[in-house]
Amino acid sequence: xxxxxxxxxxxxxxxxxxxxxxxxxxxxxxxxxxxxxxxxxxxxxxxxxxxxxxxxxxxxxxxxxxxxxxxxxxxxxxxxxxxxxxxxxxxxxxxxxxxxxxxxxxxxxxxxxxxxxxxxxxxxxxxxxxxxxxxxxxxxxxxxxxxxxxxxxxxxxxxxxxxxxxxxxxxxxxxxxxxxxxxxxxxxxxxxxxxxxxxxxxxxxxxxxxxxxxxxxxxxxxxxxxxxxxxxxxxxxxxxxxxxxxxxxxxxxxxxxxxxxxxxxxxxxxxxxxxxxxxxxxxxxxxxxxxxx
Numbered sequence: 001x002x003x004x005x006x007x008x009x010x011x012x013x014x015x016x017x018x019x020x021x022x023x024x025x026x027x028x029x030x031x032x033x034x035x036x037x038x039x040x041x042x043x044x045x046x047x048x049x050x051x052x053x054x055x056x057x058x059x060x061x062x063x064x065x066x067x068x069x070x071x072x073x074x075x076x077x078x079x080x081x082x083x084x085x086x087x088x089x090x091x092x093x094x095x096x097x098x099x100x101x102x103x104x105x106x107x108x109x110x111x112x113x114x115x116x117x118x119x120x121x122x123x124x125x126x127x128x129x130x131x132x133x134x135x136x137x138x139x140x141x142x143x144x145x146x147x148x149x150x151x152x153x154x155x156x157x158x159x160x161x162x163x164x165x166x167x168x169x170x171x172x173x174x175x176x177x178x179x180x181x182x183x184x185x186x187x188x189x190x191x192x193x194x195x196x197x198x199x200x201x202x203x204x205x206x207x208x209x210x211x212x213x214x215x216x217x218x219x220x221x222x223x224x225x226x227x228x229x230x231x232x233x234x235x236x237x238x239x240x241x242x243x244x245x246x247x248x249x250x251x252x253x254x255x256x257x258x259x260x261x262x263x264x265x266x267x268x269x270x271x272x273x274x275x276x277x278x279x280x281x282x283x284x285x286x287x288x289x290x291x292x293x
Contacts, residue, residue, distance in 0.1 A: 010285055011202060011262045020165050021255040024050035028101060028109040029253065032056045032085055032148065033116030035066035038172065038217050038245060042113060043067075045246035046253070047076030052107050054098065056083035056116070077105070085116050085144030091151050098155070108159035110167040111253045112152055114145045117172060117190075123183040134186050141190035145171060146197060153205060160209025168253050169201065173214040178264055178290060195264070195290040202262040211261040213252045217245045218268035240268040248272065263288035 024046075034043035034055035047053040047070050055070065057063040060082030067080030081097055084090040098109055118140040121133045149169065156167035176184055177191025194214055201212040218240025244267045251257050251272035252265070259279035265288065 008199075008291070011289070012206060012259075020258065022110065022165060022168070022253055023163075026107050026163070027111060028052045028054060028098065028105070028107045029111035029113065030054045030056070030098065030109065030152070031113045031115055032083060032144070034113075035062050035080070038242070039113075039115040040066065040070075041242040041246055042115060042249055043078070044070050044074055045250060046111070046113075047071070047078050048074040049250055050076065051111065051253075052077040052079070052101070052105055054078075054101065055080045056085075056094070058082065058084055083116075085114075085148055086139040088147065091147050095151050095155070098152075108163060109152065109155050110159045110163070110165065111170070112148065112156060112168075113170045113172070113249065114148055115172045116144060117141045119187040120184050126185045129186065137186045137190055141187070142193050145194060149197060149201060153201070153210065157205060157208040157210055166209045166211045166255065166258065168255070168258075169210065169212040170249055170252050171198065171212065171214050173216050173264060175216050175218075175266065177214070178216070192290060198262050206261065211255075211258050213257070213260060213262075214264040215249060215252060216264065216266040218266060244268050244271075251275075259283060260288065264290075 029046045029051040031039055031043045031046065031053060033039040034053070035057035043053050043055045043066070053070065053076065055063050055067045055078060057066065057080070060080070063080035063082055065080070067078040070076070071078045079101060081094060082090075083094045102108055118137045120129050120137060122129060156169070160167045171194045173194050174187070174191040176188040177194060180188045198212045198214055201210055248265065248267045248270060256272060257265075257275050257279070260275060260283070263283070265275060
């Protein structure tokens with residue numbers, strides 16, 4: 001490529017046409033790491049809302065067990081599948097499974113939620129972290145998301161063209177990515193990297209029907225967050241409720257918040273109503289983005 005490449009991605013400021021709203025009954029939603037924690041809440045919410053939820057876990061058995069439990073709880077359409085998002089062969093095999101599911105159900109993949117992720121096993125200076133834990137965080141949080149977007153963006157764009165409705169990617173980001181948490185340096189760096197991946201998706205995919213959102217779930221009480229000393233002080237309302245997370249994710253998937261493509265939103269601080277009001281007032285190019293200088 002010989003021409004000078006641009007730095008930075010101007011984001012669209014208005015993108016809320018009602019005819020672009022999602023149709024859950026015609027849509028497959030993939031939730032990585034959807035068998036437990038925040039992912040489990042998201043899987044149940046999307047199945048209950050009428051999407052065909054595809055729940056993944058690194059163990060196919062755990063994914064299938066979770067899918068059966070979600071089916072019993074919601075009566076919705078659910079499929080469980082094993083997936084290692086940081087493994088090329090696993091992601092390729094999973095793509096084939098989703099393609100088969102599209103043919104079987106007549107639905108199209110139009111929602112991808114990159115939820116699967118890891119955090120360092122200890123708090124403190126980077127040089128005191130376990131090297132294998134460092135690698136695991138980067139593999140799951142950066143490589144895994146990059147491979148999922150690399151593999152599924154073509155299918156998402158094809159579905160957008162076929163249905164006339166945008167396809168949407170929701171990355172589970174973090175306040176640690178937007179502001180940094182020194183005690184979890186690699187986790188913070190990994191989440192910050194998602195902003196740069198989102199810029200590329202907007203730059204090359206917006207006109208082809210792709211939308212992407214960096215959604216921080218706040219701090220939901222899960223086995224992972226309760227194991228982190230930084231959260232020892234939390235009680236009651238100090239935690240973000242699962243409903244605040246799932247409501248915001250469903251709104252992002254629906255299309256009502258497409259003005260925030262490429263931007264950061266946070267469950268517990270933002271809601272569908274507050275974001276619609278913010279968009280109506282006008283969103284600057286730098287708002288809710290990771291921009292220096």
